[in-house]
Amino acid sequence: MRGAKSAKWVAGAIVVAMAATACGGGSGDEGKKSSSGKPEGYVSIDVGEPQKPLIPADTNESLGSYVIQSLFTQLLDFDAEGEIVYTNAESVTTADSKTWTVKLKSGWKFHNGEAVTAQSYVDAWNWYANVENQQQNSFWFSDIAGYADVHPESGAPKADTMSGLKVVDDTTFTIELTEKVPYFNYKLGYSTFAPLPKVFYDDPKAFGKKPIGNGPYKFESWTRKKLIQVAANPDYQGPNKAQNKGIQFKHYATVEAAYQDVVSGNLDIIRQVGPTDLPKYKQDLGEGAIEQPYAAIQTLVPAFYTSTFKDMDPKVRQGLSMAIDRETITKTVLNSTRTPATSFVPPQVKGNQDLGTDVFTYDPAKAKQLVTEGGGVPGNKVLIQYNSDGGHKEWVTAVCESIRNATGVDCVGDAKPDFATDLEARDNDQVKSMYRGGWVADYPVNVNFIKELYHSGAEANNGRFKNAAIDKMMAEADKANSLEESVKGYQEVEKKLLDEMPAIPLWYYRINGGHGKGVDNVEVDFHGDLELTGVTVK
Amino acid sequence: MGRYVARRLLQMIPVFIGSTFLIFAMMYALPGDPVRALMGDQAFDPAVLEAKRHELGLDLPLWQQYVNYFTGLLQGDFGTEIGSGRPISEIIAHAFPVSVRLTLFAFTFTVIVGIGLGIVAGLRPESVRDRGLLGLTLVLISMPSFVLGYLMQYLFAFQLGLTTPTVQDSESFGDLFLPAIVLGSLSLAYVARLTRTSIAENLRADYMRTAVAKGLPRRRIVGVHLMRNSLVPVVTFLGTDIGNLMAGAIVTEGIFNVQGVGDAIYEALFRREGATVVGIASLIVLVYLLASLLVDLLYAVLDPRIRYA
Numbered sequence: 001m002r003g004a005k006s007a008k009w010v011a012g013a014i015v016v017a018m019a020a021t022a023c024g025g026g027s028g029d030e031g032k033k034s035s036s037g038k039p040e041g042y043v044s045i046d047v048g049e050p051q052k053p054l055i056p057a058d059t060n061e062s063l064g065s066y067v068i069q070s071l072f073t074q075l076l077d078f079d080a081e082g083e084i085v086y087t088n089a090e091s092v093t094t095a096d097s098k099t100w101t102v103k104l105k106s107g108w109k110f111h112n113g114e115a116v117t118a119q120s121y122v123d124a125w126n127w128y129a130n131v132e133n134q135q136q137n138s139f140w141f142s143d144i145a146g147y148a149d150v151h152p153e154s155g156a157p158k159a160d161t162m163s164g165l166k167v168v169d170d171t172t173f174t175i176e177l178t179e180k181v182p183y184f185n186y187k188l189g190y191s192t193f194a195p196l197p198k199v200f201y202d203d204p205k206a207f208g209k210k211p212i213g214n215g216p217y218k219f220e221s222w223t224r225k226k227l228i229q230v231a232a233n234p235d236y237q238g239p240n241k242a243q244n245k246g247i248q249f250k251h252y253a254t255v256e257a258a259y260q261d262v263v264s265g266n267l268d269i270i271r272q273v274g275p276t277d278l279p280k281y282k283q284d285l286g287e288g289a290i291e292q293p294y295a296a297i298q299t300l301v302p303a304f305y306t307s308t309f310k311d312m313d314p315k316v317r318q319g320l321s322m323a324i325d326r327e328t329i330t331k332t333v334l335n336s337t338r339t340p341a342t343s344f345v346p347p348q349v350k351g352n353q354d355l356g357t358d359v360f361t362y363d364p365a366k367a368k369q370l371v372t373e374g375g376g377v378p379g380n381k382v383l384i385q386y387n388s389d390g391g392h393k394e395w396v397t398a399v400c401e402s403i404r405n406a407t408g409v410d411c412v413g414d415a416k417p418d419f420a421t422d423l424e425a426r427d428n429d430q431v432k433s434m435y436r437g438g439w440v441a442d443y444p445v446n447v448n449f450i451k452e453l454y455h456s457g458a459e460a461n462n463g464r465f466k467n468a469a470i471d472k473m474m475a476e477a478d479k480a481n482s483l484e485e486s487v488k489g490y491q492e493v494e495k496k497l498l499d500e501m502p503a504i505p506l507w508y509y510r511i512n513g514g515h516g517k518g519v520d521n522v523e524v525d526f527h528g529d530l531e532l533t534g535v536t537v538k
Numbered sequence: 539m540g541r542y543v544a545r546r547l548l549q550m551i552p553v554f555i556g557s558t559f560l561i562f563a564m565m566y567a568l569p570g571d572p573v574r575a576l577m578g579d580q581a582f583d584p585a586v587l588e589a590k591r592h593e594l595g596l597d598l599p600l601w602q603q604y605v606n607y608f609t610g611l612l613q614g615d616f617g618t619e620i621g622s623g624r625p626i627s628e629i630i631a632h633a634f635p636v637s638v639r640l641t642l643f644a645f646t647f648t649v650i651v652g653i654g655l656g657i658v659a660g661l662r663p664e665s666v667r668d669r670g671l672l673g674l675t676l677v678l679i680s681m682p683s684f685v686l687g688y689l690m691q692y693l694f695a696f697q698l699g700l701t702t703p704t705v706q707d708s709e710s711f712g713d714l715f716l717p718a719i720v721l722g723s724l725s726l727a728y729v730a731r732l733t734r735t736s737i738a739e740n741l742r743a744d745y746m747r748t749a750v751a752k753g754l755p756r757r758r759i760v761g762v763h764l765m766r767n768s769l770v771p772v773v774t775f776l777g778t779d780i781g782n783l784m785a786g787a788i789v790t791e792g793i794f795n796v797q798g799v800g801d802a803i804y805e806a807l808f809r810r811e812g813a814t815v816v817g818i819a820s821l822i823v824l825v826y827l828l829a830s831l832l833v834d835l836l837y838a839v840l841d842p843r844i845r846y847a
Contacts, residue, residue, distance in 0.1 A: 051576060051621040051809070060580050134590050136576065139583040153585055205623065224624075224632055225797045252704075257795040260703035264695060389808070419578075420570025420810050427574065442580075452581055459581040 041245030042229075043519055043535050045269040046258035048251040049225050053208025056194040057128035057135040062529070065191060067249055070230050070532060071111075071213035072194035073238055075102060075121075076185065082295070082348055082444030082526045084185065087238045088116065088195075088214065090171075092188060097180040097481055104171040108237060110197040111218045118173035122165045124196035126150065131157050133204075137192040139459075143184060145176045180479050182486035186350075186443040216242045216533045225251050240533040243521070247532055262288075262516050269515045269522060269530060275391055278335040278512060285514040293339050294528035295348040295441035296509035297449065300384060300399070301463040301502075303431035308378050316377060317501035318359050319370030323406035324399050325362040330507055333398045338507035344449055344494050346508045348526045351446030351487040355498055360505065364406035371407045381410040383433035387422035388415040392436055399506070426462040435462070437503060441527045445483075446490045450474070454502045465502035539838075542846035543831070550827050557823045558611070558816055559604060565812035566600050572620045572810035594620060607813060617813035619806075626817045629802060633818070636708045637798035640791075641783040643714055644722035648779070652726040653772065656733020660768075661760070663738040671734060675727035687720045687793035704795035717794040721787050725779050732775055736768040743767070766840050773840065777833030781826040 145164030477489025
């Protein structure tokens with residue numbers, strides 16, 4: 001009876017295995033109630049799991065930003081045209097672009113009842129900027145006097161507070177900058193400048209899991225990799241008070257799955273329709289389809305440390321730019337998800353201008369002529385580095401085809417398996433020729449698209465473009481006394497950029513999203529985020 | 539028998555250490571830095587980056603990082619995710635139950651339907667129903683799972699309106715029904731074919747003729763004599779398939795929005811969360827090891843000639 005005896009053993013093993021899985025099955029039960037069904041009056045959107053804890057200065061990716069923006073309100077915000085709208089601030093004024101005075105609206109409260117005062121802002125900013133707290137967006141505070149003391153380049157901070165921040169009374173504080181920054185008030189619209197309640201400092205880690213803000217929505221629950229739920233804040237006093245009862249940020253593994261749920265009515269809003277569904281989404285969603293340009297640009301950035309681009313005549317880069325048939329590629333390969341670029345600064349941004357040039361117009365004959373006049377491309381070959389996990393392969397191939405046909409310069413894509421690898425190659429100066437660059441507006445002023453990308457000291461200038469004359473023009477534009485003058489100064493810089501071509505602008509982004517029949521009034525803000533507070537439930 | 543099991547369990551220890559080290563080293567060798575990847579396309583401060591790397595011990599040499607990781611693991615600590623700051627044990631505790639449920643569901647479906655179809659076809663080789671089964675399994679084997687997935691979604695959710703297109707609640711077996719069927723259908727085809735061939739072959743065996751000659755009832759001939767001998771290859775396949783079903787469901791999980799192991803490991807890999815990948819992958823290795831032990835033990839049950847001492 002050998003067989004029967006071993007059967008007992010096996011049966012035992014199976015029982016143990018079953019018991020083990022049953023235990024495992026039980027531990028996932030906590031989030032059951034909130035995951036099925038949506039409370040009346042709530043709006044759901046496909047915003048997945050944020051990468052990091054929900055702390056305003058530690059979030060710069062789009063998923064976390066959505067949640068942060070619903071929970072926190074900074075001093076000011078922007079309307080669809082990129083003009084300032086004061087939210088928590090009564091006014092932000094300056095006489096000399098160096099010392100700024102902030103007056104807060106009185107009577108604002110955090111979700112736990114604590115009053116929002118000048119001190120809430122100053123303490124929060126000091127904490128964000130402190131190098132020991134390792135906040136990802138800490139460099140945003142570097143304009144403020146005393147930043148170097150709390151955030152030295154190496155070593156421990158010398159002070160706990162920045163000397164430039166002074167509380168005058170409960171609703172007033174002043175910000176002194178190290179240098180003139182005429183557009184500083186525009187920077188304040190970034191969600192990093194949000195205030196924090198006192199409870200935050202007791203336990204920042206716990207706070208990141210259950211944040212308490214001063215924004216239009218209150219935090220309700222967070223079921224990991226599934227759902228974040230926020231409820232409308234009835235006491236909110238800002239202009240962007242919620243028009244719905246709450247928001248559900250739902251996690252989706254793929255955009256295709258989210259799309260299916262919008263079509264079938266299980267999800268209200270999708271931020272971006274995936275490439276497979278783009279050709280039919282207008283038909284499927286009808287009036288719910290959203291297509292709108294926003295302030296973001298895609299460029300080809302030459303790496304100026306490579307032998308190809310080191311001593312190249314800018315004319316050649318102008319020629320390459322003219323060799324790209326933007327019109328056709330955006331219409332066909334990209335399914336009209338982009339608008340051909342005509343400058344370095346998108347139209348939604350203050351200071352966008354008509355450069356009056358044909359450098360961005362497709363003209364194969366002139367392209368070839370310019371490339372030849374400029375001495376050609378060394379090696380007669382360019383590469384375009386891109387990350388193959390972001391749906392870029394198709395247009396890179398098309399752009400290369402266009403360049404090759406027009407100029408005879410060989411062009412091939414240089415695929416990196418994913419974004420992390422792509423970024424590493426850029427940081428370590430290992431780009432072989434050109435790379436795909438992308439930039440979304442942090443604040444709607446042209447300086448954001450010029451200084452952050454083409455200043456020789458800019459962190460995001462991975463092409464290592466260096467031009468002393470242009471750096472000097474930027475410094476001068478920063479010294480201007482008013483925002484208008486500064487914007488004008490940067491417009492001059494942009495004209496100079498056209499001569500130097502530190503990058504080849506390709507196209508501006510468009511948002512291609514949609515919403516189902518259950519909701520209405522879904523608007524897009526200047527940097528492509530959907531304005532959730534205005535959404536109404538039918 | 540007991541000693542055999544004990545020996546097999548002991549053998550798992552070096553396999554476990556070796557596999558964790560291999561996966562750890564592979565993650566280390568991958569280009570792309572997890573802390574840098576967090577910063578994305580935007581500007582960032584290198585000082586913050588360095589401070590973070592130092593705090594996480596990512597600036598240490600490989601062997602030191604592995605020793606740190608393994609000492610933690612021995613104390614039951616899977617480590618902490620870099621981006622979210624969550625303990626990895628928590629991530630595992632969220633992803634595994636979902637996948638286990640899905641796998642059990644798909645596995646049961648595969649076993650019952652697959653073996654059932656195999657027996658039905660195998661008892662009458664070359665008949666119409668046998669041909670029919672061959673045709674059906676051919677379709678299932680040649681159809682990629684995403685085609686089948688979208689097809690099922692279209693049919694059951696949009697045309698018939700029986701279910702929602704994606705899984706709304708991963709605890710509900712009704713919701714998991716569609717993904718489980720899609721996930722199980724490929725294995726189902728293999729199981730059905732294996733069973734069919736094996737049964738058709740054993741039908742002609744000498745012991746079958748003897749059993750019939752002895753005048754045993756047909757139920758006993760098929761149920762005991764034929765099945766026991768025919769199931770050995772099927773059980774071998776099913777054993778390795780458990781692991782495949784658990785870890786290899788990325789495509790199906792994506793279509794139906796199931797946040798299981800496949801989704802978790804893909805995302806961790808994408809974000810270069812080394813410790814998460816190693817943690818999940820090691821557990822999958824354990825699942826494979828246990829499944830193959832179970833299969834070996836089942837051999838002894840099915841075929842008394844096989845003995846373990």
